[in-house]
Amino acid sequence: MSQSVLTFLNARVWQNGRFTQPGPFSVVDGKIAGHHARYSEGMEGVCIDLEGGYIIPGITDIHTHADFTASDARSRDYALRQGVTRQVSGLCGFHPVYDSSIPKEDYIRYTGFLGDIAMLDTDWHRFFNRLNAGGPVTRYQLFGLNSFLYSFPLDSDEVIETRIDQVLEQYNVLEGEADPSRCFHGFSLSLNYHPVKSLPAERLYRFMNGLLCKMPVCCSYHVRDQKDKILESIQEVMAWHEGTGARCHISHLKFGGASHEGQFPARYEVLKNWQQESAFPLSWDTYVCLCVKHHYFVFPNH
Numbered sequence: 001m002s003q004s005v006l007t008f009l010n011a012r013v014w015q016n017g018r019f020t021q022p023g024p025f026s027v028v029d030g031k032i033a034g035h036h037a038r039y040s041e042g043m044e045g046v047c048i049d050l051e052g053g054y055i056i057p058g059i060t061d062i063h064t065h066a067d068f069t070a071s072d073a074r075s076r077d078y079a080l081r082q083g084v085t086r087q088v089s090g091l092c093g094f095h096p097v098y099d100s101s102i103p104k105e106d107y108i109r110y111t112g113f114l115g116d117i118a119m120l121d122t123d124w125h126r127f128f129n130r131l132n133a134g135g136p137v138t139r140y141q142l143f144g145l146n147s148f149l150y151s152f153p154l155d156s157d158e159v160i161e162t163r164i165d166q167v168l169e170q171y172n173v174l175e176g177e178a179d180p181s182r183c184f185h186g187f188s189l190s191l192n193y194h195p196v197k198s199l200p201a202e203r204l205y206r207f208m209n210g211l212l213c214k215m216p217v218c219c220s221y222h223v224r225d226q227k228d229k230i231l232e233s234i235q236e237v238m239a240w241h242e243g244t245g246a247r248c249h250i251s252h253l254k255f256g257g258a259s260h261e262g263q264f265p266a267r268y269e270v271l272k273n274w275q276q277e278s279a280f281p282l283s284w285d286t287y288v289c290l291c292v293k294h295h296y297f298v299f300p301n302h
């Protein structure tokens with residue numbers, strides 16, 4: 001098999017926390033293979049002069065709804081232009097797959113704000129076949145519990161166990177699949193969107209705790225309130241993880257609104273203490289920069 005060999009000149013490379021200028025290096029079949037002291041005629045393969053341009057590892061974007069736009073090559077191209085080579089999709093409780101008992105028009109109305117309807121499907125195998133078909137950006141899919149509960153409502157306490165089993169059946173639909181881009185990587189849930197928003201707290205607790213006991217994988221949360229009740233909102237979802245060992249991840253965490261003014265450092269300390277003391281992994285991601293007037297706070301850089 002013939003190898004693809006590229007040699008890069010005049011690159012700045014991200015190494016050990018800073019940019020260095022290491023001199024020419026070769027990339028063989030996509031992997032850095034050799035480093036040369038200086039440029040010489042007759043170096044292997046194609047030489048590309050980056051003229052001081054930057055080389056960084058591919059970025060993983062952990063919050064995209066790329067599962068809704070995966071059929072459009074522009075979404076891949078936009079990601080690549082930003083240096084993104086991996087995307088976590090299926091966020092905020094939504095995924096494009098719905099049950100065939102649901103009219104498509106209803107599901108379009110429910111998820112329409114997330115973008116394209118071309119990825120909507122009633123079959124997980126077909127969905128996964130298309131999710132990464134465009135390459136080279138790889139999507140890692142979460143199972144959206146809001147979408148599931150839209151198709152299979154949690155409308156009484158009696159159905160809790162049945163619903164948990166149905167989630168697991170769908171979650172394991174690609175069981176045995178070795179390719180990590182063709183299986184689920186956890187759950188996502190938004191407490192701020194239907195149908196979860198209006199569920200009784202006790203029923204939601206029993207459903208989520210029961211599910212995470214049986215399948216202790218990461219769950220990524222869009223919490224109920226990011227304003228003055230933010231810590232209570234985080235406690236609500238943390239309670240579901242007790243005794244499970246499943247990672248509790250707070251998605252797009254922000255301390256937004258006037259109620260946090262002057263309170264942010266103390267509230268953030270509380271959160272960090274919970275992270276230290278909790279029996280299960282607790283993590284969060286934040287917007288890179290939140291600067292809307294002075295009511296939003298940029299997180300300390302550590």
Ligand SMILES: [Zn+2]
Pocket residue numbers: 091092190222251252
């Ligand atoms: Zn969200």
Ligand SMILES: [Zn+2]
Pocket residue numbers: 063065091092
């Ligand atoms: Zn989202």
